[in-house]
Each structure stands twice: as structure tokens, then as C-alpha cells.
Amino acid sequence: MADTLNPPLFQKSTLGQLFDRVAASNLLAIAALLLTAFLALAPGFTTLPPMDRDEPRFAQASKQMLESGDYVSIRFQDEARLKKPVGIYWLQAAAVSLGEKLGVPEARTTIWLYRIPSLIAAIGAILLTWWTALPLVGRRAALLSGLMMAGCVLLGVEARLGKTDATQLFTVMAMVSVLARFFMASRKRLAQPDGFALPAMFWIGMAASILIKGPIGLLLVALTCLTLVVLCRRADAPAVGPGSGWFATRDWQWLKSLHWLYGLIFTLVLVSPWFIAIMIQTGGAFLQQSVGEDMLNKVAVAQESHGGWPGTYLAVFWGTFWPFAPLAALAAPWVWRHRREPVVMFLLAWLVPFWLVFEFFPTKLPHYVLPVYPAISILIAAALFDGALPLGRWARLVAGLIPLLAIVLAAIAVGAVWFYQREIAWLALLLGLLAIAASVLCWKQLGQGRQVEAVLSCLATGLLLYWGVYAGAIPKLQAIAISPRLVAAAATPQCPHVQAASVGFREPSLVFLAGTDLQLPDAAGAADFLGQGTCRAVFVDAKFEPAFLARLAANGTKAALVSRVDGININGGRKLDMGVYRAQ
Numbered sequence: 001m002a003d004t005l006n007p008p009l010f011q012k013s014t015l016g017q018l019f020d021r022v023a024a025s026n027l028l029a030i031a032a033l034l035l036t037a038f039l040a041l042a043p044g045f046t047t048l049p050p051m052d053r054d055e056p057r058f059a060q061a062s063k064q065m066l067e068s069g070d071y072v073s074i075r076f077q078d079e080a081r082l083k084k085p086v087g088i089y090w091l092q093a094a095a096v097s098l099g100e101k102l103g104v105p106e107a108r109t110t111i112w113l114y115r116i117p118s119l120i121a122a123i124g125a126i127l128l129t130w131w132t133a134l135p136l137v138g139r140r141a142a143l144l145s146g147l148m149m150a151g152c153v154l155l156g157v158e159a160r161l162g163k164t165d166a167t168q169l170f171t172v173m174a175m176v177s178v179l180a181r182f183f184m185a186s187r188k189r190l191a192q193p194d195g196f197a198l199p200a201m202f203w204i205g206m207a208a209s210i211l212i213k214g215p216i217g218l219l220l221v222a223l224t225c226l227t228l229v230v231l232c233r234r235a236d237a238p239a240v241g242p243g244s245g246w247f248a249t250r251d252w253q254w255l256k257s258l259h260w261l262y263g264l265i266f267t268l269v270l271v272s273p274w275f276i277a278i279m280i281q282t283g284g285a286f287l288q289q290s291v292g293e294d295m296l297n298k299v300a301v302a303q304e305s306h307g308g309w310p311g312t313y314l315a316v317f318w319g320t321f322w323p324f325a326p327l328a329a330l331a332a333p334w335v336w337r338h339r340r341e342p343v344v345m346f347l348l349a350w351l352v353p354f355w356l357v358f359e360f361f362p363t364k365l366p367h368y369v370l371p372v373y374p375a376i377s378i379l380i381a382a383a384l385f386d387g388a389l390p391l392g393r394w395a396r397l398v399a400g401l402i403p404l405l406a407i408v409l410a411a412i413a414v415g416a417v418w419f420y421q422r423e424i425a426w427l428a429l430l431l432g433l434l435a436i437a438a439s440v441l442c443w444k445q446l447g448q449g450r451q452v453e454a455v456l457s458c459l460a461t462g463l464l465l466y467w468g469v470y471a472g473a474i475p476k477l478q479a480i481a482i483s484p485r486l487v488a489a490a491a492t493p494q495c496p497h498v499q500a501a502s503v504g505f506r507e508p509s510l511v512f513l514a515g516t517d518l519q520l521p522d523a524a525g526a527a528d529f530l531g532q533g534t535c536r537a538v539f540v541d542a543k544f545e546p547a548f549l550a551r552l553a554a555n556g557t558k559a560a561l562v563s564r565v566d567g568i569n570i571n572g573g574r575k576l577d578m579g580v581y582r583a584q
Helices: 014-024 026-041 056-066 089-102 111-136 139-151 155-157 167-188 195-211 217-229 253-258 260-280 285-300 312-320 326-336 340-357 366-385 392-401 401-423 426-447 451-476 482-490 508-514 522-528 542-555
Strands: 498-501 538-541 560-569 574-583
Touching: 014 139, 014 451, 026 111, 026 139, 026 155, 026 426, 026 451, 056 089, 056 111, 056 508, 089 111, 089 167, 089 195, 111 139, 111 155, 111 167, 111 340, 111 366, 111 542, 139 312, 139 366, 139 451, 155 167, 155 312, 155 366, 167 195, 167 217, 167 253, 167 340, 167 366, 195 217, 195 253, 195 260, 217 340, 217 366, 253 260, 260 285, 285 498, 312 326, 312 340, 312 366, 312 401, 326 366, 326 392, 326 401, 340 366, 366 451, 392 401, 392 426, 401 426, 401 451, 482 498, 482 508, 482 560, 482 574, 498 508, 498 522, 522 538, 522 542, 538 542, 538 560, 542 574
Parallel strands: 498 538
Antiparallel strands: 538 574, 560 574
């Protein structure tokens, strides 16, 4: 099928000839994917402040590992953080340690260092999308699927956040890429790939996935393999009779190529030391909290107000896979028609069961289904190179969502800066207009049947808008950067380390930037804290200031209001007016 999916759709186009030349060379394809990944992921990577709440929670726990030298326990201040395994914290601590050795100033409170594992993993996932697609849909469709993943909104967000999801995607892609090769060899009746390189890659991916996010990667692989075994009948299967059963007719022999016994032992050797150590250290509390309280509760009830009905992921997909989500809708009829062919069957086995499981979990967060987005990009590319995207009025209406969302996103970026800062974000405005123009071009090209050019225009739409948002709009939104401004206001040349307390603002970003010893008392406790020594600062929400000032007066403590910091808490959108007080 891979050969038939690559007809010369645009042989007369200069762009098409260039695309073909790049796709025909592994080196050029990788270079094109790396360049696109840089253009998509670079803006905002070093300039975004710590984004509450998850990112600074991970970063602070990794920072405390470096401060304490304890690389087994995971803590946020004095609280044990036992919801996730240790993998991401080790990766972040390694990145920050390298930054320190290279002379990065204040490396331990430089948030972009903690994002490096996510960035590298996102780039790796883009490359593995291409590599996974090669045996499935051929070179040209593989390159296009990798480019779509590079331009995907959700992956771009996760690459800029120092948490688990981009890294988890990379580990999943390492496993799925191996499954794709073994499965397609079986379907084509070819010899399975020799050696232990591919099985080793699979099991290393499995171990890394477990250490990053527990059983999620294992769940995806198990669902994929089980679905394929259920759906695929062996070409040489015996007739079902007295001496045979249903299972004997299924094509599962290709799974033997993974060397399960050696692989499971290898995985246990890699993951068990930390699990044994943390279970001993916590007296079994890690298993109780990570599985009993975190994972099972997400299955039973919506956690932290992140609930939603079945269908939520399908609804948010139009934004999280923008600008390519409308193309998925256009490709859906082709996917249905070809659902029994091995390529599409493999991609659907990867996509559908995992998606359905999370649709029916009460807890809903957009990044939960990110591990199946590469399957969607490959399906779109396969349909496109089979010349199957429709061109009618309905198709043009669906494709119209691309420029519509470009207009909405550009307006939100420019409007937010004006609303909060009373300033025009000229760079965001210019790039937003260019993005809208590219999206309209994409829409026209789809209507003309120039589908590959349309996807590339769609990609350009995303890249322009990402630069407009991350490089043009967000740096001007000082209203959301409350924690960095509070810490900067408290700094003084006379005190190399300011002990701080905060009343009314307790976000993890402030703990990360102000220090692990940040106090979070009530108004009276903050006044008492300020009177206990020099080199101290207190951040007080305006609504708690009367009680704070009254306690200061009662204590006879002299304090100076050195600054006021106002803005918006991005968690909940509450307006804040914080007074910054220093001891005198």
C-alpha cells in the first residue's frame, strides 16, 4: 500500500519537485524536520515565565533534588510528591546541572533549563513520526506527517513546558515505531528484521515510559497489540475445527519478534531499583498515592475540576491539532473505506482504543490523548497522497475552519495585549495578518486540489502565528508574570538571599523563583515573620493588607512598602494587587 499512496500529485510544481527531492533523502528529510521543529518551537521557549501550576511543581521538585542530593524522593517544599515516577525529575536535574557547569547564571531558577527534556523529546517525537510512517505510507507521506506534528499546537505547548507529556510521547513513539515495522513485515509476509536493535529500542522505550508516567505507555501498546491480534487473521490460518480455536487463526506471531522474556527482564532491571527504593523510603505510600489516589481516582471522578463528558477530546481536537484538524475530518471517509487494509488497521488500532478509553475517563485534560496524534497525522498524509481529500462544497466549508481559527487566535493574541497592557503588539499583529493570509491560501489550494501545497501553506499559517503569539504577544503580557515581578521587587543588593513569605498568592511559580524556604502564612503570621530578622520580604494581597498592617503595628515592627505588583493569576483569571514589604 505504501507504494500506491505516493502518486505524483504535483510533478509540474517547483514546490512539489523540491518536496520530492527532500523526501527521497533521509538526510534532507531529517534536516527539513529539524528546521521546521526549530521554527515551530523556538519562539517563547526561553522567554515564557514559569507557567502555573504543573510546570513549576515539576521544576521545584527537580530543584530540590539538586539542593538535597536526594535523587530518590520527590518533594515540593515539605510535601512528598508521589503522583508520578522519577524519570522527568532526573532529566530536568541533569539539564540544570549541565547548565550550571556551562555557566548559565542562576541556573536553578532558570525555567527554560527545566524545559530542555521536553524540547528534545518533542523534536525526537517529530522525527519518530516520520520514521514510524516510512514502512506504512512511504517517504513523501512520512515527511508530510512529520511536518504536521511539528506544526501541531498541542505538541508546541508541551515542548515549552517542563513536565512529562512531550517526553512521554517520545517514549511511546519509540515503541510504536518498532511495532509498525514488525506488523508490516508480517502482513507483507516478509522476514522479520534481524538482530536485537529494534527489540532493545522497544523495551528501552517501555522502561523510560514507565519511569516518566507509569503505565500510560504500556496501556497504549497493550491496546494496540490486542486490537491488531483481534482484527488480523493469519493468511495461512488453519480452518477452525476440533483441533483448533479462534486464537489459532489470529496473526500474533509477529509479536514474538519483541523477545518478550528477555525484554521484560531487561525492563524490570531498568525500572525496579527506583521503585524498590521509593517503596522502602515511603513505606509503600508511593504505590498508594500514585495508583490508588491519583490514577484510579481519575478513572472514578474528575480531579481538580478537569472533568468533561465523553466527546470532550473530539471537541477540543479542533484547537489542539490546529491547523490540521479540519484535514482529519476531510480524510475520515478515506480512512473508513480503507479500514481493513493493514496500514490503516495499524493506525486505527493505535488511535481508536486509547482515545476511547480516555473519552470515558471522567478526568479530562487535552494532553492525555497526545500519544495518538502522530497516528492522525499519518492517516491524513496517507489520504492526501492517495488523492482522496474531497473538493466539494462541504469540504470547503470544513476547510474554512483553518482561516477562521487563524483570525480568532490572532485577534485573541493582539486583543489580550491591548486589554491588559493598553499597548499594540505590532509584531503579533503583523505576523497574525500574514498567518491569516497563509490560511486563506491554504483554503484556496484545497479547493483547487493542490493538496500538498495546501498542507504546506497550513504549516506556514501555524508557524507565523506561533511566532506572533510567543514572540510578539506573550512577552508584552507582564500582567501574567506575577511571580517574576514579585521576586524582582523584593531583591536588594544588600541581601544576596531574601527570605520571603506570601499571603493570598500561593502559586508554585513563586516557590520556584523565591526559594524552597518561601513561607505561606496568614496575614498575622506574615507580620510576625517580617519582624524576625533582616533580609526578609513579604508579598501581601490587598484584601489581606489591613490585617497584616494591624499586626505589624501591634508588634511594633517597622516595614516599608517598596512596590506594588498587580496582574492576573492565570489560574482562575483572578485580578491581584500585591504589596511588597521589606523589613527595616
